[in-house]
Amino acid sequence: MSLNIDLKRKSILNCNTNLLVIGGPGSGKTTIALAKAFKYIEDNNLNRGQKVLFLSFSRNAKSRILQSSSNFSEHKKFGKQLYVQTFHAFFLEIIKTHCYLLGSPKKITIIPPHDEDALRLNRNENDEIWVKEKDNLLYMEGKITFDRFSKVALEIIVKSNRIRKTLANTFPLIIVDEAQDTDAEQWEFIKLFNHISQLILLGDLDQQIFDYRPDINPERINSIKEFLSPIEITLESENYRSPNSEILYFARDVLNNTPRNGTYKGVTSLIYSPQVQHRDKWIRSSIGILKETIKRETGEYPQSIAILCPWAKGVKMISAALRAKEINHRVQFDVTETNLSSRMIACLLEPILNEKQHLLWVLNILKDFYSATGKENEIKKYNSWIEKVYSDKKPGGTTVSYFINLINELRNMQLSGNPSKDWRFIQQKLLTCSVGAIKSFASHSEYLIAYNQGKIIMRDLTQTWIENKCYANARGILQRAIVEAQLSGDVASEVGINVMTTYKAKGKEFDGVIIFQNQYNAPLELRGDNPVTFQRSRKLFLVAVTRACHHVFILRQAGLPSPLLDRFTLNGLRN
Numbered sequence: 001m002s003l004n005i006d007l008k009r010k011s012i013l014n015c016n017t018n019l020l021v022i023g024g025p026g027s028g029k030t031t032i033a034l035a036k037a038f039k040y041i042e043d044n045n046l047n048r049g050q051k052v053l054f055l056s057f058s059r060n061a062k063s064r065i066l067q068s069s070s071n072f073s074e075h076k077k078f079g080k081q082l083y084v085q086t087f088h089a090f091f092l093e094i095i096k097t098h099c100y101l102l103g104s105p106k107k108i109t110i111i112p113p114h115d116e117d118a119l120r121l122n123r124n125e126n127d128e129i130w131v132k133e134k135d136n137l138l139y140m141e142g143k144i145t146f147d148r149f150s151k152v153a154l155e156i157i158v159k160s161n162r163i164r165k166t167l168a169n170t171f172p173l174i175i176v177d178e179a180q181d182t183d184a185e186q187w188e189f190i191k192l193f194n195h196i197s198q199l200i201l202l203g204d205l206d207q208q209i210f211d212y213r214p215d216i217n218p219e220r221i222n223s224i225k226e227f228l229s230p231i232e233i234t235l236e237s238e239n240y241r242s243p244n245s246e247i248l249y250f251a252r253d254v255l256n257n258t259p260r261n262g263t264y265k266g267v268t269s270l271i272y273s274p275q276v277q278h279r280d281k282w283i284r285s286s287i288g289i290l291k292e293t294i295k296r297e298t299g300e301y302p303q304s305i306a307i308l309c310p311w312a313k314g315v316k317m318i319s320a321a322l323r324a325k326e327i328n329h330r331v332q333f334d335v336t337e338t339n340l341s342s343r344m345i346a347c348l349l350e351p352i353l354n355e356k357q358h359l360l361w362v363l364n365i366l367k368d369f370y371s372a373t374g375k376e377n378e379i380k381k382y383n384s385w386i387e388k389v390y391s392d393k394k395p396g397g398t399t400v401s402y403f404i405n406l407i408n409e410l411r412n413m414q415l416s417g418n419p420s421k422d423w424r425f426i427q428q429k430l431l432t433c434s435v436g437a438i439k440s441f442a443s444h445s446e447y448l449i450a451y452n453q454g455k456i457i458m459r460d461l462t463q464t465w466i467e468n469k470c471y472a473n474a475r476g477i478l479q480r481a482i483v484e485a486q487l488s489g490d491v492a493s494e495v496g497i498n499v500m501t502t503y504k505a506k507g508k509e510f511d512g513v514i515i516f517q518n519q520y521n522a523p524l525e526l527r528g529d530n531p532v533t534f535q536r537s538r539k540l541f542l543v544a545v546t547r548a549c550h551h552v553f554i555l556r557q558a559g560l561p562s563p564l565l566d567r568f569t570l571n572g573l574r575n
């Protein structure tokens with residue numbers, strides 16, 4: 001990989017004190033930080049146990065950093081000494097190794113987010129009783145929820161000088177991606193390594209899109225400057241991502257609400273009429289048009305395309321439109337409902353040894369689903385049904401009867417041993433049943449395959465079938481795959497069509513980007529944003545637009561005003 005190394009970049013490579021590198025989207029922050037990491041490993045002759053730590057926020061960002069690092073010629077020789085990890089997973093490693101020192105059992109297990117949602121019973125994150133319950137879960141049972149990783153890891157590092165020094169010795173250089181988005185605990189954690197490791201922080205305030213979270217704010221960059229006294233290097237105006245287009249100018253103009261008198265090279269607006277069949281057709285057609293546009297502009301078809309929108313609801317709408325014509329794509333969104341719905345299928349795949357026990361499991365899954373979505377009346381209803389079944393009384397209503405019959409039917413039949421077929425069989429049973437609530441619950445499971453864990457689950461189900469002649473522990477298999485997916489760096493590459501929220505796309509790069517606007521499921525203006533400035537919406541839009549290397553399509557709903565875009569003139573297509 002041949003890099004332009006100007007004076008600023010040279011000074012980054014040669015600096016051996018704390019550094020703050022500020023730069024806009026595509027200015028090359030990640031790239032120069034990787035170059036620095038490899039140079040550091042080489043110059044300092046790190047021993048086998050030592051590594052450069054590169055901390056990122058999300059698995060997506062981590063996979064992008066890993067991908068970029070593999071383009072460096074040094075990667076072959078020094079790649080093993082570059083440790084790219086998410087804050088979350090890094091904190092978990094510290095917890096798993098050292099948490100017993102705080103009094104927890106030695107074996108730590110994770111409560112996945114959908115179970116956490118169910119346990120939390122719609123209480124606030126900081127609800128006192130819930131916080132106490134979480135303490136008990138950790139210290140009595142060794143079970144930890146995702147949201148506690150940073151707090152507990154920080155406690156370990158604060159309380160033990162020895163562990164902190166060992167970590168600093170292992171990681172003499174720590175690079176922090178997206179430093180503007182560090183929350184209070186992550187920032188405290190970084191501060192603890194001041195003077196004992198070299199710290200390089202990368203940041204861009206214009207991409208601060210998680211500032212709706214309570215302890216993330218624009219002051220973070222100032223605190224970094226005050227506390228770490230870093231050398232500051234600004235790569236502000238450079239754009240290596242989309243240099244042959246005016247994509248970055250467009251993104252900046254939307255951010256500053258300063259439309260130019262004319263269009264922008266590399267940005268096209270497509271208008272669709274909102275009737276479902278038109279909308280879905282245009283979602284699909286936009287992919288083909290974007291491919292041809294990029295081919296025309298660059299001479300090559302794009303390898304990677306992202307369809308982005310602010311909300312998960314929009315992601316589901318786009319994915320449904322693509323699935324309707326079997327267009328292969330990868331989906332990423334938050335998956336509590338999908339996980340619980342899939343758990344129901346896994347539960348029904350398991351061998352039915354005791355019908356009452358199975359019915360109780362099924363009802364508990366439904367109760368968890370309603371707990372996670374905060375539906376008080378449903379929770380009460382399920383609690384009373386569970387109570388009745390438990391004491392051998394039969395609750396009224398269609399739901400319980402439906403499951404009694406289904407469990408009975410499944411008990412008396414032989415599944416095929418082909419996990420995909422059996423999975424679909426149970427899914428279809430639920431999707432075609434006469435109880436509306438069950439159908440709607442089951443429909444969430446359709447996204448499981450789309451979000452990449454499908455293959456692992458099917459592989460492990462095959463294995464259990466070979467070993468046991470039944471799907472023993474299907475729920476455990478599903479659970480393991482979900483937890484792995486939450487933590488692993490094993491994120492599929494961007495090649496192909498990717499559908500995700502803009503938040504998930506942060507730090508990624510695609511040849512072409514389609515931004516989908518829809519009145520109810522994907523408005524570009526965020527709810528709760530300042531209705532005059534729309535500053536948060538503008539930043540989020542900037543992040544979406546600047547993921548593109550060659551071309552951006554904005555798929556706009558006909559007749560739907562957009563304070564962000566209405567003053568801009570864009571090259572346009574109209575259906």
Ligand SMILES: Nc1ncnc2c1ncn2[C@@H]1O[C@H](COP(=O)(O)OP(=O)(O)OP(=O)(O)O)[C@@H](O)[C@H]1O
Pocket residue numbers: 002003004005023024025026027028029030031032204239240241506507508509546
């Ligand atoms: N010095 C350089 N010379 C040549 N190409 C570069 C250089 N720096 C970055 N690039 C290329 O520009 C693109 C964007 O770089 P990079 O991902 O490092 O930017 P970034 O500032 O981290 O972006 P963002 O904040 O938007 O995630 C990448 O494709 C990278 O290969």
